[in-house]
Amino acid sequence: MEYILDKPLHGTIGTEKYQCTIEWRNGKFISDEPVKAGGKELGPDPNTLLLSSIASCTLITLRMYIDRKGWIIPEIAVNANSYLETIEGKKRCTIDQDVLFKSPVTDEQKIRLQEIAAQCPISKILENGIKVRTFVFRDTDTKVIHYSNEEISVVWRPEFCQHSTRCWTQLPEVFDPKIKKWINPDGAPAERIDQQIRKCPSGALSFINKKNPGS
Numbered sequence: 001m002e003y004i005l006d007k008p009l010h011g012t013i014g015t016e017k018y019q020c021t022i023e024w025r026n027g028k029f030i031s032d033e034p035v036k037a038g039g040k041e042l043g044p045d046p047n048t049l050l051l052s053s054i055a056s057c058t059l060i061t062l063r064m065y066i067d068r069k070g071w072i073i074p075e076i077a078v079n080a081n082s083y084l085e086t087i088e089g090k091k092r093c094t095i096d097q098d099v100l101f102k103s104p105v106t107d108e109q110k111i112r113l114q115e116i117a118a119q120c121p122i123s124k125i126l127e128n129g130i131k132v133r134t135f136v137f138r139d140t141d142t143k144v145i146h147y148s149n150e151e152i153s154v155v156w157r158p159e160f161c162q163h164s165t166r167c168w169t170q171l172p173e174v175f176d177p178k179i180k181k182w183i184n185p186d187g188a189p190a191e192r193i194d195q196q197i198r199k200c201p202s203g204a205l206s207f208i209n210k211k212n213p214g215s
């Protein structure tokens with residue numbers, strides 16, 4: 001089993017209604033609820049984020065296909081929305097997408113592009129059904145081990161480790177599961193260790209720069 005993302009998405013919420021900070025591998029953004037639901041509309045709400053996922057995947061899939069074919073279709077637009085209905089006591093979501101090609105497209109191309117759009121990876125994931133597994137921890141439930149030198153701390157939460165082997169195969173100078181004190185913070189420059197920790201797919205590893213703790 002291998003996770004799709006190299007680094008897990010990380011989200012936090014405080015008491016400010018309903019501002020969530022979502023960290024992804026190259027930055028952060030805010031998710032919020034609309035004003036009518038008690039939020040401040042500071043960022044996209046969860047339904048919008050779900051629709052953004054399928055809309056962007058559809059556009060990217062079409063762009064890849066069109067470029068491979070060498071067709072001249074410079075701009076593609078999509079409108080996406082969803083509705084919920086209750087069928088036999090279960091809530092069911094339908095997502096509708098309208099794809100608009102703003103340049104001339106033949107009838108044959110249009111039919112083929114509709115087929116390609118329907119095959120985008122996120123559509124397939126959603127249509128095949130998703131199992132959501134949520135594990136709940138209190139901070140005190142998880143063991144936290146620090147491996148430190150004067151400059152940095154490598155923090156390891158063993159319960160989160162998915163044994164992907166990525167850390168110790170890619171940076172054996174620092175990570176060696178054969179020995180008890182398996183992380184050596186002196187084994188490589190701090191920057192290289194930080195870079196490797198960012199590739200941990202489970203979030204088991206994190207990095208603290210003691211001179212600049214927020215970095």
Ligand code: SF4
Pocket residue numbers: 160161162163164165166167168199200201202203204205
């Ligand atoms: S700590 Fe992270 S990178 Fe290392 S084996 Fe565990 S999951 Fe993989």
